[in-house]
Amino acid sequence: xxxxxxxxxxxxxxxxxxxxxxxxxxxxxxxxxxxxxxxxxxxxxxxxxxxxxxxxxxxxxxxxxxxxxxxxxxxxxxxxxxxxxxxxxxxxxxxxxxxxxxxxxxxxxxxxxxxxxxxxxxxxxxxxxxxxxxxxxxxxxxxxxxxxxxxxxxxxxxxxxxxxxxxxxxxxxxxxxxxxxxxxxxxxxxxxxx
Amino acid sequence: xxxxxxxxxxxxxxxxxxxxxxxxxxxxxxxxxxxxxxxxxxxxxxxxxxxxxxxxxxxxxxxxxxxxxxxxxxxxxxxxxxxxxxxxx
Numbered sequence: 001x002x003x004x005x006x007x008x009x010x011x012x013x014x015x016x017x018x019x020x021x022x023x024x025x026x027x028x029x030x031x032x033x034x035x036x037x038x039x040x041x042x043x044x045x046x047x048x049x050x051x052x053x054x055x056x057x058x059x060x061x062x063x064x065x066x067x068x069x070x071x072x073x074x075x076x077x078x079x080x081x082x083x084x085x086x087x088x089x090x091x092x093x094x095x096x097x098x099x100x101x102x103x104x105x106x107x108x109x110x111x112x113x114x115x116x117x118x119x120x121x122x123x124x125x126x127x128x129x130x131x132x133x134x135x136x137x138x139x140x141x142x143x144x145x146x147x148x149x150x151x152x153x154x155x156x157x158x159x160x161x162x163x164x165x166x167x168x169x170x171x172x173x174x175x176x177x178x179x180x181x182x183x184x185x186x187x188x189x190x191x192x193x194x
Numbered sequence: 195x196x197x198x199x200x201x202x203x204x205x206x207x208x209x210x211x212x213x214x215x216x217x218x219x220x221x222x223x224x225x226x227x228x229x230x231x232x233x234x235x236x237x238x239x240x241x242x243x244x245x246x247x248x249x250x251x252x253x254x255x256x257x258x259x260x261x262x263x264x265x266x267x268x269x270x271x272x273x274x275x276x277x278x279x280x281x282x283x
Contacts, residue, residue: 011281018277023270030265044266051273052280117251128252128259146221147256153223172217175249182252 007059014058021067022054028149029071035144036079038133046083050075069151073159076141084137115179119186131181139174146171196234201227212242220249 009017029050033043053074054061061070132140145151145159157164202210202218218224219232236242 026265026270027263028261030269031261031263034263035260040266044269047265048269048273048276052276055277056280115248117247120248120251120255123255126259128255132256132260143256144260147253148261153221168214168217171221172213175252178252179248 005062007062009059009063013063014055017058017061017063017067018055021063022051022071025068025071026051028068029075031148032072032075032144033079035133035140035148036076036137037083042083046075046078049078049082053078066155068149069155069159072145072149072151076159115183115186119189120182122189123182123185127182127185131178131185134181135174135177139170139177142167142171143174143178195230197227197231201225201231212239213245216242216245216249219246220253 026047030043030047033046033050034040037043037046050071054071057074061067132143135143141160142156145156146153151159153164153167156167160167162170200209202215202224204210215224215228215232215235219229224232232242236246
């Protein structure tokens with residue numbers, strides 16, 4: 001990422017980068033923190049911690065490069081190293097299984113229930129948000145980065161420290177699981193075979 | 195012009211599945227040539243057509259329903275205060 005060469009900034013330059021390049025992303029950062037921790041106070045702590053780290057290591061950041069991806073990477077690392085260790089066990093997703101699944105012929109068969117666009121139109125409440133929050137955190141993360149924040153696969157690979165192939169397969173599996181959840185909601189809303 | 199050869203085929207000759215093609219289209223990761231090929235492919239592949247409509251709708255729904263959290267009031271000021279404290283000391 002943009003941290004290979006150390007920069008030298010005056011205090012004015014540091015403040016300008018912080019205010020003009022880092023702070024505009026704070027709502028996205030808070031949303032990311034909240035979707036990872038599912039707790040408003042924890043999200044707030046995570047965002048604060050990320051911004052303090054970003055300022056401390058600002059000379060690792062090259063002015064004018066992708067600040068949003070840099071900040072998301074710091075937040076993700078803080079979440080894994082500080083937050084996740086303190087609270088829950090690491091996730092137990094078998095990525096080898098996911099990779100094998102994605103690369104197999106099975107993938108084109110109809111595995112998820114036949115969810116319909118029409119049934120989505122009635123999901124005007126928290127259904128989609130709840131479905132997203134119910135996913136395992138690693139699957140949730142790729143959907144947040146791709147669908148909510150519009151990161152490219154290459155940026156996601158850098159943020160998450162995984163190969164692009166893994167980004168694709170994880171995203172594919174995450175979407176399958178999300179559709180399964182949405183399909184369950186659709187059934188409870190009265191759509192048969194939805 | 196619609197490409198005759200499938201532009202999604204990888205360097206090692208591996209043929210992509212419908213879902214792998216669809217994902218690149220959906221996430222705006224496909225080239226212009228790939229987009230044209232897929233558009234044409236969708237006309238004759240009902241599962242791709244249905245999946246494209248559904249996946250696009252889910253993507254839009256996610257964006258409209260899950261991006262509305264704003265940072266709590268006072269947090270920006272708190273962060274700036276902490277930075278000033280740290281740089282002053």
